[in-house]
Amino acid sequence: MALSKAATVQSMTSVPDAGETLMTDRTLSVVVATFGECEDAKAFLETYRDAMSGIVTPLEIILVGEEGTRDRVAKVRDGGFDWCELVPVETSFAAGEDEATKLALARARGDLVLAVPGRKAGSAATIRRLLEGLGENDLVVGVSEDAQKSGGLRKNVLHWAIRKMFGRDYQDLFCRFRLGKRSVFTESAALGVRQHFIPLVADWRGYNVSELPIPAEEARLPALSVWHPRLRWHYRALIDLLMLFVVLKFLDRPLRFFSAIGAPIFGLGCLITGYLVIARLLQLTTLADRPLLTFGVLMIVLGVQVIAIGLVGEIIVYTSNRRSKSYEIDRIVSLNPDRSSE
């Protein structure tokens, strides 16, 4: 597992004027999961067209928003915008940004996906920086230039938790500018996690993830971000993070997790019950007036139930895995032409 590696934050300097050479052999889908936050759709899309001019022409722009998104996109098209294919996707407000991201990724066809916020369009420098920064990485995520400036207890707690659980820190998980291989995005988002945690999932699964500084005003948070200063949001985010950690760590071996909880409970129950039974056999006490006996048996029952849930989990993993491949091959090198084409 590539968890011990230090976070890679690339320098903001030396961004080449690489132009179209950055994207010679791969197609790009642009995903805007929060298109509802965009006030002027036409201006937003034109800004991207201008920013990407000479760098890359995307295969499509997928715009996910609430009811009325199709009409908004139709108006832009009617206004003569024919730079690339526009794919409107409507979703309910309740579905939220995480579901919107998943929907958009399911529709994407490009080799690469550029995820951007709907609130403010990115500049040419940002787009170029992300494309250049991708290099050998599987995913690059933007970091607001002033991410280090803002502090506070809640942010420190989050960073501490991420460091402890995932072995590396991310300076700005809330930045919406991300570029990566489509397969990495879809595999990471398939767990149904908060879209903020996509880099964590990708990193956990061994993909190369890198952070890349981008201008602060573009990475600035939208008005209704999860980072809104309310304790409830932070509490939920932390719980989600904890759940993500448990799921990732024990997804393949649920019994390891459930046994770690159930075995000590079961052991404690056996100790208590055993002590009382021995005491009763030695005529030291009666069982009828010992509530501890009920507690001991309760512990045994609970322990068995928790371990049994783990065993059911193991059977689920076994039945679902025995017919599916648990690996993905990048390429096969062999002089034998039959092999190379497998």
Place this chain on the structure above:
Amino acid sequence: MGHRRPDISIIVPAYNEEGAIALLYEQVVANVEPDFPNFELIVVDDGSKDRTFEILEELAQKDERLVVVKFLRNFGQTPSMAAGIDLARGPILVTLDADLQNDPADIPALVAKVKEGYDLAVGYRIRRQDKFFTRKLPSIIANRLIGKVTGLPIRDNGCSLKAYRAEVIKRVPLYSDMHRFIPSMSIPSGVSVAEVGVRHHARQFGESKYGLFRIYRVFFDLLAVRLILTFSARPLACFSGLFAISFAATAGFVIAALTSNADSNVVFSTLAVLSGSLTVFLVSAGVIVGLMQDGARTRAPDTRQYSVAD
């Protein structure tokens, strides 16, 4: 050489083994070629961060018997082994680690055992070159435990040098860290197993990817293997043992509650309710497992319940 089916396939998972991999290739060729010139060596690069893949790529340009598989990312040893097994074309498959602690000179002896008629030839390390307390002692305990629980007493489950009949190993489901339990997981296929003493060398390159903490993992993995073996044999009986105990306890507590005095009555009634709830839970779990088995059977491509007429 034509592209006919190889005599044996040797599968080597490799992760960050730039120091050892070229030497391993040379040793495999030197030791296997005299007996089996038409072998294939499948090295699975499990997303190495060092030059392992580049070195292998160079070697593969010179020898068509070498097949290099590069994973998209680091998946782990079991998926690496599974990929090698899936791609292998030989009738006999041999697995070994890339760290050169196994000696490729032992491969012919293992293959000979399979040719004798055994389905699996499992190596056990003679004079193992590892630390006693952190590696050898946990291994001894784990092997005894595995033998007791699975009913297949193998001296050294941790030795990666093994040879398999292809049709047997290709049927074994491999996921998570199950590569340690391949012989045990083969039990439902009714395998015959032979043990062969093999050489073992001290680690010269890289670092060990295991530690003392694996005892804890092995213990719970073993519990899972036991369950899977039971599940494979009698899917509806997974929880029957626990259910039997729980049901008997409930019945006992109910009888005790009915026959005891007023003070004891409360205690025994409470215990009867607790063990009764456990009984209901275990029945429910058993039914769910049975339903899953049924779902898995109907999804499996090789268990069609119909045949197509000519």
